[in-house]
Amino acid sequence: MKNGMDGQLYCEKHATSNQPTTSDENEAKNQEQFFDSLARIQGKRLNDQRCALPAFFQKETYSPKEREDKQPSVVILSKRNADETLLKKILTTEGPYPMIVMPEKGGYWIEECGESSGKYELKVDDTTILYRNCFLGKEHFNYYGVDDKLGPLVVSVKRESNKDSDKVLVILRMKRSTVYRQFSDSESLKANTKQLVTKMCSDITTDKFTPVLYHNASQRIVEYDEHVKMKNYKIGVIYQKKGQCSEEEIFGNSLHTPEYDHFLKIIGRRIKLKDFEGYRGGLDTNHCHTGEESVYTEYEDKHIMFHVSTLLPHDFDPQQLQRKRHIGNDIIAIVFQEPGSVFVPTLIASNFLHAFIIVQPVRTNEGLKYRIAVSARDDVPPFEPNLPTPSLVPENQLRDFIITKLINGENACYKAQIFAKLGERTRSELLETLYENLHTANVQALGPLAVSASSSSSTLSAPPSAVSTEKESFFVSVKRALGGSKRSQSVDSNLANSNKKMNNNNGFVSPPLATVGESDKPRKKSEKKSSKTSVSSETRYTIFTIFPHYNSLFSRMSCRL
Incomplete structure (x- = not known):
């Protein structure tokens, strides 16, 4: 079209040629490469900025082969959708329901009930x-x-x-x-x-x-x-109401039930975060941007700050990132359930959470008890105390049991592959x-x-400079010790007095003691001092008796001395 317009606007003499020149071809090629590179860069930036939609808007399901071709966030979301579908399917049946179920893709273990010794000891x-x-x-x-x-x-x-x-x-x-x-x-x-x-x-x-x-x-x-050795721990506390099957529903809870409040009083004490001087566990104690209150406790010499989901700030974000930012970065978490709830470990998407302790209150003829279930990733070793049979813990033993289980559980999580490499x-x-x-x-x-x-x-x-300096100072010190022939006036006077005293008492006059590096024999007047210090065998024997590890070093030092 451009060539046709050239023919209409210009005379035949000045009309542009239909055959492009070599420079035109190179310029067109460079422009094409530039726009291709720009398109790839823009496409990559857009892909990096993409985010997964909430579960409500995700209606698709992908085959295993399609999942591998999708973005990682979409793959994780599809797995979560599969587990949410599993929970909904379980809740459509008649109860009683299990407290926890295994994910469809596995990757976790669930602790079985066994024999409990009744002793709750922290493993160190x-x-x-x-x-x-x-x-x-x-x-x-x-x-x-x-x-x-x-x-x-x-x-x-x-x-x-x-x-x-x-x-x-x-x-x-x-x-x-x-x-x-x-x-x-x-x-x-x-x-x-x-x-x-x-x-x-x-x-x-x-x-x-x-x-x-x-x-x-x-x-x-x-x-x-x-x-x-760790003295400070931060542990998440999640509240799951009856029938809740998604992460958004769980993190959206803000109200407390009396049973939930009673449980929080058992594991710790409610504190005001403003100007709190203890271990804060990443919470804001100056401006209270992470909430006004939290739950804190001390057990033996350990300090524990609980990240309680219902006490963290609640906003209109359906994903509740302010809450997930803290709990998702914890290693272990408690899930407090209302009766009729089912939990799956992959329901909370996190690369750090490796273990969950699920707690559910139960009214019995003997009083209030708590049913306990434990799940962790496959590379986390089992941790004590063991669950009793049946897995019911009385109210008066709950604090010791669950705090011990939490601390031992977090220490066990550090043996997982991702944390072991960092350690x-x-x-x-x-x-x-x-x-x-x-x-x-x-x-x-x-x-x-x-x-x-x-x-x-x-x-x-x-560092070489430090070594060379120390070598020189060491040789100078030894040289003075081995070759020093001068004595202070006080030493000479003391020796003279001692000799006089011995002469008066016993009639025996002892020669003055030789200093280190001096011979016992008096030097003749005509004998001049040698330019190089000579060390007698007696002196060497005295030095190496006191410092035997210098014997092997003496031969190497003799050239310098």
């Missing part, structure tokens, strides 16, 4: 408290080294001798884990550090372990061991920091001894 990793309880303040030895495969290693060894038996307790700290073992056989009692740690982990190849002579090393080791990364970084601190402190205390002991197999070392 023994490796976090063993050093403080059994090593700190008692005679023991700490070592550090570097393995080519396992990285930095920190070892604690304690030997105990009793009338009945002798034993050796060893703690081995690695990037992947911390293990401990007690040896009592005669062969292990005579073994060195390398042999002991090899029995604990056969992957260790290094044979160089440097003793830690830093006075504050024990405190640093305690801090590393106890970095995994291993944190432990690796902290162990490297501990190694560097011990290594630097050893260099400051012993000079190049610590450096030479680990340089052949160590990939982590102190």
Whole structure:
């Protein structure tokens, strides 16, 4: 069309040619590529900005093959729709209904009733408290080294001798884990550090372990061991009314029933968030943007803040993101049900929630009791206390049971794959920091001894400038100690007085004592001091008797001295 217009507007002499030139072709090609790239960029941005519609507007169902082709948010939503359909189907039948059902796609386990001991104890990793309880303040030895495969290693060894038996307790700290073992056989009692740690982990190849002579090393080791101990917990509390089958319905609840209020009083106390000075669990205590009240409790030395869904802000958003933002980031949550409710773990979409404890009040002839059900993801190990048979807990035992179950459950969730990787990364970084601190402190205390002991197999070392400075200061100190021939006036006067006293009492005159680096024989007047300090055999014997670990170092230092 453009060529035709050119022919009408211009004369034949000035009319544009119908055949495009090479430059026109390149320009057209570049424009086409530009618009194609722009379309792809805009399309990607639009896809990133898409959001899934609420369940009410989602009427489609997808086959397994179609689900894989859809966006991840749509896939998750379709799974939730399938579980919501399952709940609705169950509720259409006659009761009684189960408290919890498995998702169609699996991925969770439901705890079965068993025998309960009636003792509710918090499970603590023994490796976090063993050093403080059994090593700190008692005679023991700490070592550090570097393995080519396992990285930095920190070892604690304690030997105990009793009338009945002798034993050796060893703690081995690695990037992947911390293990401990007690040896009592005669062969292990005579073994060195390398042999002991090899029995604990056969992957260790290094044979160089440097003793830690830093006075504050024990405190640093305690801090590393106890970095995994938790004192603060934030736990979600969800209220599910009878017949509710979707996340939007559950998070939309705002009113409390007397049974629900009574349950909250059992597990904690209602607090005002304004200017609250305790553990706040991510809630706003200055401007109360996360609600005016919450539920808080303390159990033994633990501090627990509950994220109660009905006490968090309620807005007109059907997804209630203000509530889900807190509860969806918790590790474990309580689901308080009205009778006639059914829960499925995938009903609450979250990458962090790994375990649920479902609670339902039951009126019996013996009084108010609570039926308990527990569900968690497949990679979460079981946690105590066990559910009794039947799974009914009396009101007077509910607080101890459920708080213990919550704390042990969250600690068990950290062993799941997603949290275990994060924990291993944190432990690796902290162990490297501990190694560097011990290594630097050893260099400051012993000079190049610590450096030479680990340089052949160590990939982590102190900064070169620090090492060189410490080497120089160490050599200067030893040189003064070995070669110093000058005495202060006070020393000479004391020696002279002592000699006079001995002469008056016993009639025996002893020669003045030689200082370190001096020979016992008096120097002749004609004899000049040598430019290089010579160390007598007596002096070397005295020094190496006091400091035997300097004997191997003396030969290397002689050239400098």
